[in-house]
Amino acid sequence: MKKRIFSFFLALMSLLLLSSCGTKNVAPPETEDTPSTSTTTAVSVHTPGVAWISGERKNPFSSKIKINQQTLQLVYEGLFEIAPDLSASHMLCENYSAEGNVWTIRLKKNVRFHNGETVSAEDAVYSIRFAKSFGGYWSSLLENVASVEAVDEFTLTVHTYSVDAGLPSKLITPIVPVGDGDGDFPSGTGPFRFVTKDNTQMLGAFDDYHGGESEKIKRLTVVEIADNDAYMRAVESHQITVAVSDTTSAGSIYFSGIFDRHSNPSPIIHCMGINSACGFLSNAGVRTIIDSALPRSEIAEDAFEGDLSATGAPEQSASFSEKSAAEIKFALSELGYRDNNGDGAIDYYGSYSQVTLELIVNRDNMKKRDACQMIVNRFAECGITVNITLYSDKKFQNALNSGSYDLCYLETELTADLDFSTLLSCGKLGFSAPYAYQTELAKDAWKAAFEDRNDARKALITAYRTELPFFTLGFETSTALVTRGAYSNVETTWNDPFYNITHWDVLEGRR
Numbered sequence: 001m002k003k004r005i006f007s008f009f010l011a012l013m014s015l016l017l018l019s020s021c022g023t024k025n026v027a028p029p030e031t032e033d034t035p036s037t038s039t040t041t042a043v044s045v046h047t048p049g050v051a052w053i054s055g056e057r058k059n060p061f062s063s064k065i066k067i068n069q070q071t072l073q074l075v076y077e078g079l080f081e082i083a084p085d086l087s088a089s090h091m092l093c094e095n096y097s098a099e100g101n102v103w104t105i106r107l108k109k110n111v112r113f114h115n116g117e118t119v120s121a122e123d124a125v126y127s128i129r130f131a132k133s134f135g136g137y138w139s140s141l142l143e144n145v146a147s148v149e150a151v152d153e154f155t156l157t158v159h160t161y162s163v164d165a166g167l168p169s170k171l172i173t174p175i176v177p178v179g180d181g182d183g184d185f186p187s188g189t190g191p192f193r194f195v196t197k198d199n200t201q202m203l204g205a206f207d208d209y210h211g212g213e214s215e216k217i218k219r220l221t222v223v224e225i226a227d228n229d230a231y232m233r234a235v236e237s238h239q240i241t242v243a244v245s246d247t248t249s250a251g252s253i254y255f256s257g258i259f260d261r262h263s264n265p266s267p268i269i270h271c272m273g274i275n276s277a278c279g280f281l282s283n284a285g286v287r288t289i290i291d292s293a294l295p296r297s298e299i300a301e302d303a304f305e306g307d308l309s310a311t312g313a314p315e316q317s318a319s320f321s322e323k324s325a326a327e328i329k330f331a332l333s334e335l336g337y338r339d340n341n342g343d344g345a346i347d348y349y350g351s352y353s354q355v356t357l358e359l360i361v362n363r364d365n366m367k368k369r370d371a372c373q374m375i376v377n378r379f380a381e382c383g384i385t386v387n388i389t390l391y392s393d394k395k396f397q398n399a400l401n402s403g404s405y406d407l408c409y410l411e412t413e414l415t416a417d418l419d420f421s422t423l424l425s426c427g428k429l430g431f432s433a434p435y436a437y438q439t440e441l442a443k444d445a446w447k448a449a450f451e452d453r454n455d456a457r458k459a460l461i462t463a464y465r466t467e468l469p470f471f472t473l474g475f476e477t478s479t480a481l482v483t484r485g486a487y488s489n490v491e492t493t494w495n496d497p498f499y500n501i502t503h504w505d506v507l508e509g510r511r
Helices: 066-072 121-134 136-141 228-236 284-291 296-303 325-334 366-381 393-402 437-447 453-467
Strands: 004-006 049-053 080-082 088-090 093-099 102-107 145-152 155-160 192-197 200-205 219-225 242-245 253-255 259-274 308-310 356-362 385-391 407-413 470-483
Touching: 049 066, 049 228, 066 242, 088 093, 102 121, 121 136, 121 145, 121 155, 192 219, 219 228, 259 366, 284 325, 284 453, 284 470, 296 308, 296 366, 296 470, 356 366, 356 393, 366 385, 366 407, 385 393, 393 407, 437 453
Parallel strands: 049 219, 356 385, 356 407
Antiparallel strands: 080 088, 093 102, 102 155, 145 155, 192 200, 200 219, 242 470, 259 407, 259 470, 308 470
């Protein structure tokens, strides 16, 4: 049987730093099905299973491992959720209104936590404040939130520092009862809750789920995984019936089996950062020419084996052109960059020194390294010399911060509304993009556009294409792997392989 490579995304997402305050341990409720910290992995072949990487507390704020975060989405929900098309849809939010930087959010009134308490505005306010103060991913997601206050039992207001019409895509932080943010097994509102049954930790269907109780899936076994080999065995033996592949990560494992593949667009962008101090690339005309030399199709199809969707702008499926080497050389010669000494290499304007660029990339990711080599080969055809420097994570970041590069291969997760603000300045990524005044203005106008938002986005992309402060290569495609014959009517999103699980149909005998 043909083997495929799927990544076991155990690397920390550089998210969610642990709180410096003491851990709060919430006593599990005294019920027949009591939440437990048991690591039992025994599972019936007829019981669908979900993965949990050992060593983490079952807390939606402190979890750092992506697989665990995905499993926790069965238990916890936010005011909004991200739909398969990356739009923000209502979850615990009934409706909202916005005026400038003030948002008024009204909660659904029929929502209960797993402990039986009704979800209130105070719970939402507490959860958002806790997430913002927690650090890492949640703090970054909520960085534009200035304050949040409860108005009445089911209404809250959110004030932002600057106007952001895309705020709902950031309000996806888990909502838990007041005071439970740093506890073990805090109550959630999701379709499943942690229980133990016959000494096995499971997720049991929540009878009072506001989205309607799942009539198809009554329980899911939590399969504790220690390492890659254990994960592979659990997937191949169908203990774990839903997994997420990520062939773009540094680590990969081999496993075989027959799966139904469910692919979705993601907001994880791959691009080439540009150092504004590089004289050759400081010219917008040169950047436009270089952009058309990038082998996007080859990178997407060969380096990433189809798990990267090539695009010419920070927009899903944006068009792009790939010109021939002869066209590239001619276009550069029109700007004064040509072969001045007959050695086949493009020289700097009025000089016999050939154009040479340094491209830095993380050495741990073979697919990125392959992509960079494709860029080097393509640029060589065009007469431009590019040297690759491989760095560890730490040295890569140091090089970005110090500006010791001309081009850098970047991979970063944008918010679901594809806000690429972090790619326009040093910011968190630490690289220096070329002058992008019009792009910045268009970005601010788009973020402030509550009406005609699509038109504002088009204007933003037009400004980006004019100035090209960075080169877009593509967006990752997220693929959920589902054991064939286990479920039907499956729907997934880029970060939630269990999306809309209460509507999945289950093969008889797997309930």
